[in-house]
Amino acid sequence: MNTSELLHTIAKDRVAGMRTIDSYQLKPTVISVSNADMSIDLKNDMWILNTRGLPATIEELELVSSDNVFTASPQEYDFMDEYRYQVFTDYIDIKTAAQDFTPYRLEFVKIIPHRNPHSGS
Numbered sequence: 579m580n581t582s583e584l585l586h587t588i589a590k591d592r593v594a595g596m597r598t599i600d601s602y603q604l605k606p607t608v609i610s611v612s613n614a615d616m617s618i619d620l621k622n623d624m625w626i627l628n629t630r631g632l633p634a635t636i637e638e639l640e641l642v643s644s645d646n647v648f649t650a651s652p653q654e655y656d657f658m659d660e661y662r663y664q665v666f667t668d669y670i671d672i673k674t675a676a677q678d679f680t681p682y683r684l685e686f687v688k689i690i691p692h693r694n695p696h697s698g699s
Contacts, residue, residue: 600694
């Protein structure tokens with residue numbers, strides 16, 4: 579399964595249980611991690627971690643949301659296959675362990691749900 583197929587499979591699984599959602603859109607998003615501790619408000623979207631590799635300058639990355647906790651060192655992350663495509667909902671708290679923090683980038687794919695206009699009241 580290629581990355582695009584995997585991302586669509588994850589997105590379909592996530593929106594499948596939502597009664598008022600009938601489709602979704604995927605949108606690539608790049609975040610600049612400018613502090614060792616920072617938070618992002620995801621509003622109603624879900625974000626899938628889609629970073630190819632973590633910078634060697636960090637010791638460990640921790641991402642926490644309302645429904646997920648993901649921790650990995652750059653070395654562990656390099657050996658992960660599908661497991662690295664973690665989904666985060668509501669918010670992401672990003673904690674970076676590093677001797678000397680240097681800003682870096684994380685790539686995500688945003689799942690933007692679309693409501694069925696005929697559902698509900």
